[in-house]
Amino acid sequence: MEQVELPYQVRLEKFEGPLDLLLHLIRQNQINIYDIPIALIAQQYLDYLETMRSLNLAVAGEFLVMAATLLQIKSRMLLPVEERALDDEDGPDPREELVRRLLEYKQFKEAATELEDQSRRWRNVFTRPPEPLPAEEPEEYLAEDVSLFELVDALHDILARTPAATVMDIIPDHLTVRNQMNVIVERLEARESATFGELFEGPITRAMVIVTFLALLELIRLRIIRAYQAELFGTILISRTFTAMADVEDQVEES
Structure with missing residues (x-):
């Protein structure tokens, strides 16, 4: 790379x-x-x-x-x-x-x-008088956050589909990690989640891919967004956490 x-x-x-x-x-x-x-x-x-x-x-x-x-x-x-x-x-x-x-x-x-x-299961459990047990259902899969290395693997797939840079490629001034952090957060405001691949759709250069990926990592580090799989070995999804928008702007400014 x-x-x-x-x-x-x-x-x-x-x-x-x-x-x-x-x-x-x-x-x-x-x-x-x-x-x-x-x-x-x-x-x-x-x-x-x-x-x-x-x-x-x-x-x-x-x-x-x-x-x-x-x-x-x-x-x-x-x-x-x-x-x-x-x-x-x-x-x-x-x-x-x-x-x-x-x-x-x-x-x-x-x-x-x-x-x-166990903490996740008990977080929303409230005690009440015992009732007849319902029919046993399959245990729900708990969406797990993906690791850094799984994100790097997904990045390799994106880069494999992105044309190699030429000597004439110029990185625009607005293409910064901080700006891309705002772009990702804004994209997630009106929807519950987006796939990892959707962050890199449209005409995009390798420089844009890398800057967007760095922005994604920083947002995860700040716990503003999370990357997870809704099912085992499934598509990587990106979603906002419950952080208030004012807190998001403050954390982006401080990062």
Whole structure:
């Protein structure tokens, strides 16, 4: 992906970390977590970091530490099994510690998700005298917010359909992240939600795609909008939160 130089930088402290990215890649490639092909995952991980860099995203140092860890494991995996077994400190399989961290993190994340789901269910529950139980119905799917990495995947699809920039392309003065934040919020005022793809409809350049994507990330970070899927593996939808319009303008001004 070509880089568009932008003075604006989106901070990612409220998005996912390096372990989330690894779990995303493992799920995306349908990989056995106990037998991770390090060469493949390390390359895809580095590709994601390059994408973030090209989008001018402020990547936390922990992402770079994990990149170095993956490259170290990859180099050790290239050694013969006999030589690896001589290293008593790290064990015969250099992936063991990484797998342990991933499994532990996955357990904590699933527990946190379960607690959040319970909180959603009980939020609007009010006690009253017991009544006959109604017929059991299938459990409603709770719309889940999509991850940063799922948004990046969706962005790749948009960019694949967008003509490559030419040397004559000029970024207009009004094409800024702040302006695009206002455009997205205004688009969502008169409707319940929009699909991710609808934000990039019409004649659009790659620079416009990237600036709009950065605006989307900033609005999510500020909790002005949310990106979610109404059904498992469904289309990514974008909707306003219940933030008052005055608060939206104040947050956009402060960002």
